[in-house]
Structure formats: structure tokens, C-alpha cells
Amino acid sequence: MTKILCVEDNPQNMRLVRKILKHEGYEVIEAEDGLSGVALAKSEHPDLILMDINLPDIDGLEATQRIKAVDELQQVPVIALTANAMYGDEERILDAGCDGYLSKPVGRARLIEAIEKYLAEAAEKAAASVDTGAGDPPGAVETPEASEAERGN
């Protein structure tokens, strides 16, 4: 089962994201602040992380930097969730090591589309690192199901 860590301090947002993810069949683990998000990432090794930026302790960018500094977690995609993104925010977010970002409010379609995209990219990178003899990273991502288009529907 693909495991997604959601770091979010707003209970309503958390409830919404949890509902969407569980409905899609993902396992959801949750942290309400940055430091417990980092700790959970280390102990649970999720396949993907959804990271709120405004958190009560360290912000989502700092949390992402700490997560990306851990060797085994470097390849885990982090998608930042931003309230009212402003000019220059994208650069700050990507500089911090986030793989991408979504502006809130995040609807089901956009969220699932982004998650599938980043999981697929991570799976490709993992496969490539096997080819080069770099070894299979722990917690390698399952191959996502073929899209509707690929199935010829």
C-alpha cells in the first residue's frame, strides 16, 4: 500500500485530504506540525509527502530541508501545499527541496493528479538507479496503475 505523509496543522484541511487519499486507496499518516512531520518521515518512510507551508513550529520549507537532508528520504517526493502563493514563492519552495507545489484550496482531481505524477517520477528514478547499480532505495514506490489513456479507454 502506498503510504502518504500529510503534514498539516489545519484540522479541516487534514480531514479533506485524508478523505480524498483514503478514498483513492492510499495509506495516510498525519503530522500536525513540522517537527513531528520530520520525525514521522524518518520513522515511517512514506512514499510521498504533502507538506503545508505555514505550520506552528518550523515551517514546511524548513521541514522539507531537514527531510531531504536524510539520505534514505532524498528521493521521496515532497509536494508543498501553499495558501495564497505569491510571486517568488515558487522559487523559495523549489529551493527548499520541494519537488512541486499545489495552491490551496486543493480539489480532489488536482491533488490525485499531482500525487500520481510524482509517484510515477519517483518510480522511474528508482528504476534508473537500479539500472546504474546504485541499488534499490528502501521503500521503493509501487508502479502506479496505467492511466486511462494507456489502457486504451
Ligand code: MN
Ligand atoms: Mn497551515
